[in-house]
Amino acid sequence: MKEIILEGLDEKIIEYTTRSGLKVYMWVNEKVNSTLMTLSVKYGSIHNKFKVGKKVYSVPRGVAHFLEHVKFNMKDGVTAHDEFVKIGGDANAFTTFKYTSYIVFATSKVTENLNILLDFVYNPYFTKRMIAKEKGIIIEEANMTNDDVYTKMFYDSLKNVLQTSEYRYLITGEEEDIKNITLDDIKLVYDTFYHPKNMFLAITGNFNPYEMVKTIEDNLSKKEFGKYQNASIIKESEPKKVTSEYKKENINIAYPRVKYSLKLPLNKFKNVEILDLKMMLNLILDINFGATSLFRSDLLLKGLITSMGFSVDIYDEYAVITLSFNTNYPDEIIKLVKEKIEHLEINDEDVKRKRNAAIATLILDYEDIEQVNSKIQYDIINEGKIITNLKTRISNIDRGNLEDIVKNIINDNVSISVFEPKENQES
Numbered sequence: 001m002k003e004i005i006l007e008g009l010d011e012k013i014i015e016y017t018t019r020s021g022l023k024v025y026m027w028v029n030e031k032v033n034s035t036l037m038t039l040s041v042k043y044g045s046i047h048n049k050f051k052v053g054k055k056v057y058s059v060p061r062g063v064a065h066f067l068e069h070v071k072f073n074m075k076d077g078v079t080a081h082d083e084f085v086k087i088g089g090d091a092n093a094f095t096t097f098k099y100t101s102y103i104v105f106a107t108s109k110v111t112e113n114l115n116i117l118l119d120f121v122y123n124p125y126f127t128k129r130m131i132a133k134e135k136g137i138i139i140e141e142a143n144m145t146n147d148d149v150y151t152k153m154f155y156d157s158l159k160n161v162l163q164t165s166e167y168r169y170l171i172t173g174e175e176e177d178i179k180n181i182t183l184d185d186i187k188l189v190y191d192t193f194y195h196p197k198n199m200f201l202a203i204t205g206n207f208n209p210y211e212m213v214k215t216i217e218d219n220l221s222k223k224e225f226g227k228y229q230n231a232s233i234i235k236e237s238e239p240k241k242v243t244s245e246y247k248k249e250n251i252n253i254a255y256p257r258v259k260y261s262l263k264l265p266l267n268k269f270k271n272v273e274i275l276d277l278k279m280m281l282n283l284i285l286d287i288n289f290g291a292t293s294l295f296r297s298d299l300l301l302k303g304l305i306t307s308m309g310f311s312v313d314i315y316d317e318y319a320v321i322t323l324s325f326n327t328n329y330p331d332e333i334i335k336l337v338k339e340k341i342e343h344l345e346i347n348d349e350d351v352k353r354k355r356n357a358a359i360a361t362l363i364l365d366y367e368d369i370e371q372v373n374s375k376i377q378y379d380i381i382n383e384g385k386i387i388t389n390l391k392t393r394i395s396n397i398d399r400g401n402l403e404d405i406v407k408n409i410i411n412d413n414v415s416i417s418v419f420e421p422k423e424n425q426e427s
Contacts, residue, residue: 001209008391011366013376014209015386020220021197021228025376025386026212027204029369035110035205036369039121040101040377042200043193045173046166047098049234052192056234060180061166062138062173063189065095070126070134070186071102080120089113095171099381110207111215118219124190128183135178142172149253157259157322157417160244164236167315196220197228202376204369235316240265242415249419255306256420258330260323260337263413267317269405275383278312280397280405281321283358285310287350288340289323295340304329304336314382321409330418341411346402358394 004013014026045065049058071093072080084091089112090105102121106113145151159168172178203212242263269277289295289310299305306326313320327333365371379386387393 001213004386004388006386006391007389008395009363009366013386016209016213018196018217018220020223020225021195022216022220023200023380024213024216025200025202025380026207026209027369027372027376028207028209029204029372030206032206032369034105034107034369035113035203035207036373037104037106037114037117038101038202038373038377039117040099040200040202040381041194042099042198042381043189044096044098044100045169045171047193047233048166050192050231051234052229052231057188057192059185059189060173061169061177062142062171063181063185064100065172066134066138066178066181067186067189068093068095068100068102069138070130071121071123073125073130074120074123075125080116083116083120084113087112087116089116091117097167097171099377101377111211114203114212114215115219118216122194122220122223122225124187124194126183126186126190131181131183131186135181138172139175139178142170142175142178145170145172149251152251153253153257153259153417153419156249156419157261157415158320160247160415160417161242161261161263161320162315162318163239163241163243165238165315166236191226192229192231195225195228197230200380202373202380204373204376238316238318240413242413244415244417246416247418249417250422251419253419253421255326256328256330256418258325258327258333259417259419260325260334261415261417262321262341262409262411263415264319264321264408265317266314266319268408269319272405274314275387276393276397277319277405278314279358279394280402281312281319281409283351283354283397284344284346284402284406284409285312285321285323286354287346288344290354299325299333299336304332330420334416338411338414341409344406344409346399346406348399351397351399351402355394355397359391362391362394 002015004015006012016024018024043064045061047064048061074080081091084104087109088107091103093100093102102117104113104117155170162168266274287293289308296308299308304327308325311322323337325333365375376386
């Protein structure tokens with residue numbers, strides 16, 4: 001076992017690699033009474049086209065999420081949920097754009113819960129009947145997702161920004177995608193990606209790491225794993241321009257909403273690592289558009305908005321900044337935001353205050369086993385390793401760094417999505 005020291009936090013992550021190739025990351029907190037375990041596979045909703053050797057494969061959108069659902073099924077009509085309930089474990093799972101994670105929360109019988117987690121995830125049990133039965137359930141979930149206005153606004157505005165990227169599509173897949181998923185698709189993805197060498201296990205909470213390692217090795221030694229396929233994901237090249245510079249849509253909302261998005265090529269930010277870029281973009285936006293910003297206060301005081309927010313997301317070779325506003329005055333807000341983007345402000349006092357707040361949040365996160373588990377997942381999926389110097393990197397951000405970034409945040413490749421209530425359309 002290897003100890004990974006987190007600089008300036010008085011914390012450590014224990015890393016272990018099993019004989020089968022599964023990476024295990026453990027953070028022990030003896031002050032809590034529970035343990036969270038997440039077994040994750042580096043396969044998500046955007047990975048629908050891939051290459052193994054010289055052969056190219058393509059599967060319908062939604063396979064990653066579909067596999068997450070059927071994975072809980074075991075033989076003789078038993079589900080993994082049934083097994084966890086017997087020993088007081090609470091199990092769940094989720095699929096993202098980039099990965100799928102199987103979760104177990106336990107307050108007792110931790111090793112027993114861990115064994116069940118490993119047994120059901122590494123159980124290649126799939127049948128045509130199982131696939132057919134699950135389709136109706138997942139189609140209903142996809143339709144419910146489509147009916148959620150916040151999800152709809154997220155994906156519709158993202159489609160207005162990205163032209164070809166797989167990030168444009170629902171994680172569940174659309175109804176037609178789900179109908180087209182076959183048993184062969186499920187087996188192909190499972191055999192290709194659900195190998196210990198393409199997965200990792202994060203354990204956070206109160207447990208004995210040596211006991212956990214022994215449990216994992218004993219469990220996996222009884223399983224047979226095929227040759228690791230080491231598949232490479234095939235990605236579409238995303239054009240520089242946005243799909244739509246301006247688009248208005250009437251949906252089932254009470255108040256109009258504006259999403260102002262900037263599509264920024266990462267190659268504009270030379271010699272800046274993606275993690276640092278994302279942190280700095282968030283600091284810049286927090287200073288100019290955050291809860292204590294003068295811009296937000298002025299808009300609220302004038303009655304131009306009722307709420308606002310911002311986000312920074314990385315979609316392969318692009319960073320996308322999105323500013324969101326609830327407003328009855330979309331045209332005025334668009335004009336003011338455009339002007340503000342052209343005159344972003346950075347001062348030493350704000351930088352110090354926001355930087356200190358970010359460090360305080362980071363320290364407090366290590367009181368929470370869920371936050372630490374999520375941080376481990378984020379690091380492994382996005383950075384390929386545990387980031388040990390995050391506090392130092394935040395501390396080193398200064399006004400000069402941010403002003404260099406600001407120079408490349410311009411009103412170029414902007415997509416504006418305006419969502420208005422349906423009654424406005426009818427009137």
